[in-house]
Amino acid sequence: MPSFLRDEKVRGILYQIITIVLFVGFLFYIAQNTAHNIEQRGIKTGFDFLNATAGFDITESPIPFTPKSTHWDVFKVGLLNTLIVSFWGIVLSSLIGLLIGVWRLSPNWLISRIAAGYIETFRNIPVLLQILFWYNVVLATLPATRHSINLFDTVFINNRGFFMPEFVFGPGSWLIGAALFFAVVAIYFVNRWAKKRQEDTGEQFPVFLTGVILLILLPLLAYFLAGRPITAVYPELHGFNFKGGKTYTPEFLALLFALSIYTATFIGEAIRSGIEAVPKGQKEAATSLGLSPLQQLRLVVLPQAVRIAIPSIINQYLNLIKNSSLAAAIGYPELVTIFAGTSLNQTGQALEILLITMLTYLLISLIVSLILNWFNAKMKIKER
Amino acid sequence: MMKKLLKLSAIATLATATLATAGTLDDVKKAGVLKCGVNTGLPGFSEADSKGQWRGLDVDYCRALAAVVLGDASKVKYVPLNAKERFTALQSGEIDVLSRNTTDTETRDTSLGINFTGVMYYDGQGFMVPKALGVKSAKELDGATVCIQAGTTTELNLADYFRANGMKFKAITFDTNDQVTKAFVSGRCDVLTTDASGLYATRTKLANPDKYVVLPEIISKEPLAPAVRHGDDQWFDIAKWTRNALLTAEEKGLTMANVDDAKAKSTDPETRRLLGVEGDMCKNVGLDKECFYRAIKQVGNYGEIFERNVGVNTPLKIERGLNALWTKGGLQYSPPFR
Numbered sequence A: 001m002p003s004f005l006r007d008e009k010v011r012g013i014l015y016q017i018i019t020i021v022l023f024v025g026f027l028f029y030i031a032q033n034t035a036h037n038i039e040q041r042g043i044k045t046g047f048d049f050l051n052a053t054a055g056f057d058i059t060e061s062p063i064p065f066t067p068k069s070t071h072w073d074v075f076k077v078g079l080l081n082t083l084i085v086s087f088w089g090i091v092l093s094s095l096i097g098l099l100i101g102v103w104r105l106s107p108n109w110l111i112s113r114i115a116a117g118y119i120e121t122f123r124n125i126p127v128l129l130q131i132l133f134w135y136n137v138v139l140a141t142l143p144a145t146r147h148s149i150n151l152f153d154t155v156f157i158n159n160r161g162f163f164m165p166e167f168v169f170g171p172g173s174w175l176i177g178a179a180l181f182f183a184v185v186a187i188y189f190v191n192r193w194a195k196k197r198q199e200d201t202g203e204q205f206p207v208f209l210t211g212v213i214l215l216i217l218l219p220l221l222a223y224f225l226a227g228r229p230i231t232a233v234y235p236e237l238h239g240f241n242f243k244g245g246k247t248y249t250p251e252f253l254a255l256l257f258a259l260s261i262y263t264a265t266f267i268g269e270a271i272r273s274g275i276e277a278v279p280k281g282q283k284e285a286a287t288s289l290g291l292s293p294l295q296q297l298r299l300v301v302l303p304q305a306v307r308i309a310i311p312s313i314i315n316q317y318l319n320l321i322k323n324s325s326l327a328a329a330i331g332y333p334e335l336v337t338i339f340a341g342t343s344l345n346q347t348g349q350a351l352e353i354l355l356i357t358m359l360t361y362l363l364i365s366l367i368v369s370l371i372l373n374w375f376n377a378k379m380k381i382k383e384r
Numbered sequence B: 001m002m003k004k005l006l007k008l009s010a011i012a013t014l015a016t017a018t019l020a021t022a023g024t025l026d027d028v029k030k031a032g033v034l035k036c037g038v039n040t041g042l043p044g045f046s047e048a049d050s051k052g053q054w055r056g057l058d059v060d061y062c063r064a065l066a067a068v069v070l071g072d073a074s075k076v077k078y079v080p081l082n083a084k085e086r087f088t089a090l091q092s093g094e095i096d097v098l099s100r101n102t103t104d105t106e107t108r109d110t111s112l113g114i115n116f117t118g119v120m121y122y123d124g125q126g127f128m129v130p131k132a133l134g135v136k137s138a139k140e141l142d143g144a145t146v147c148i149q150a151g152t153t154t155e156l157n158l159a160d161y162f163r164a165n166g167m168k169f170k171a172i173t174f175d176t177n178d179q180v181t182k183a184f185v186s187g188r189c190d191v192l193t194t195d196a197s198g199l200y201a202t203r204t205k206l207a208n209p210d211k212y213v214v215l216p217e218i219i220s221k222e223p224l225a226p227a228v229r230h231g232d233d234q235w236f237d238i239a240k241w242t243r244n245a246l247l248t249a250e251e252k253g254l255t256m257a258n259v260d261d262a263k264a265k266s267t268d269p270e271t272r273r274l275l276g277v278e279g280d281m282c283k284n285v286g287l288d289k290e291c292f293y294r295a296i297k298q299v300g301n302y303g304e305i306f307e308r309n310v311g312v313n314t315p316l317k318i319e320r321g322l323n324a325l326w327t328k329g330g331l332q333y334s335p336p337f338r
């Protein structure tokens, strides 16, 4: 053996180089073979299809879409729909999860049993079944269009969805936005001032109440000052269906419910173990300071519990995003349903489309983890 | 999940399959069974009965092909596929032939790496609505919500038709016909649209078929044809001439019952060639002379297949119409056996 090979370090590097070369070679071989096989079988390749007319319609689209739009538009619509349902799913599942997690540890036997029952039930049923269940429940219980549930002639509910008024922002609406912004800034300063005053004098100031009043009063004032620029378009029965206003389809709602309810069980458990991990002394100290049980929870226990729970909650958020792709079962047009489903089928370019789809999910996951990890690092209990 | 696995496996085979695989014919002979992609459940075309026995027009084509190639119409492995899975299954080699109410179109033929062998059923897209809706024509459907199945020509025709007529619609798209039907029955959509054959078949499955009507308009051409992989000409020829044999058998009046008799006694030269009494019919594609005779003997001619599965005496009650032989005013026509 040549002498340099006896050096362990050199050998280690050599092994790594060999492994990498073999791996790259393997990838190259696969790519080569795939390209060759695809060509042999006369299957179309390349990314030109993205500019081709899609030819089908997507009903639930946040951006304008017609059958004349391209497959690239299909991708955008799918991605947006994935993001929309994921966003609301994350908000809703966090709220339910927080509630359930706290209830689970409630000294009240009934409440803690309810929470435990909720978690055990919804965590152990496959989420796909839950999606189908909610969808069929929604469809079966809601009336047909002509017999819609009518709430004050503004909101209509039937088996085509929830139809709500949509707000139209006329000229001058910016004033309201500005007022809202101003209110937020004001609350920030009031909060700072109140904190300082409490530290200095021990006197408390009703920050929360002030905040709510500011948030409502200022925009309202602006609304009247600007001459009531916001109007609502009400849904109206027109031929087959309601037109105008905002529609939430049964597909969207069923998916949102199912994902939120399912994911909330995991978030609830994470919060519970977070709360349990907060040292008992913290609560005792809070009690001796004279804080009420609700104040203890809000000011002392939860802030610490949530910090402990954040890493596993991040995972649940990522799972929720990925699970949204199960929507194909009920026809909610998210990325996998319409792009990796319909577009793939109409063009037949499985390789390209799956590649784009997988990369997109990877990117979403990476971005979400990055944001939340940054948040986590910021929120971590600073040990001094 | 299944679907994703299927797609991934398709890609995996494309990636790893070493080329110059033996022809499909050799593979099928070696396996001793024909892998045939069929519909998951479309009465009259492809459906497993209570005993797990597959039946239907598309199924009978698989059986005829198995009789031609393997000598036994029962040597078929049925692979049920939904609309989105079917082409991937064929491309990846999971099936040897796709016989699943699939429309022959330019895009599919030229860009999916598949070849259509010949029309088994001339169809067109229609609409079904609840009678209570009071709609008499598809032209009155402006603004309607329509249930359709993903990955079909139906999706595209629908968009074309409404666009051409300056009408708007809302499409709700599902993966399987069952979901489409469920959503339609529950009132999620005003209209169900698919191939007319599919409408008749779906209607037989409804609890109250009389509450629904099929509108008169047919808005597209849907030549439903079996397909094989691109690039295996021998296998393509066999699949194509199996269909032609079924048609010619009807033209010549050969049935399951009388084919033995005809084989022994017929003096018609084309009949004699078709049944392998004269000439070398199957030889060129690597089969024995009696290959087509077996298909007719075991499965019957095209007319028998049609009447047995979808004809006027079945729950589907479909007339021959476009699917009558060319000699009887229809479009079904086979090139000559010579």
Ligand SMILES: N[C@@H](CCC(=O)N[C@@H](CS)C(=O)NCC(=O)O)C(=O)O
Residues within 6 Å of the ligand: B039, B040, B041, B042, B081, B082, B083, B101, B102, B103, B149, B151, B152, B153, B154, B175, B176, B177, B178, B194, B195, B197, B198, B199, B222, B224
């Ligand atoms: N012929 C059309 C449509 C074929 C199709 O998939 N039809 C549906 C509706 S009848 C079907 O067979 N569904 C049965 C299933 O997937 O279970 C095509 O080739 O795209």
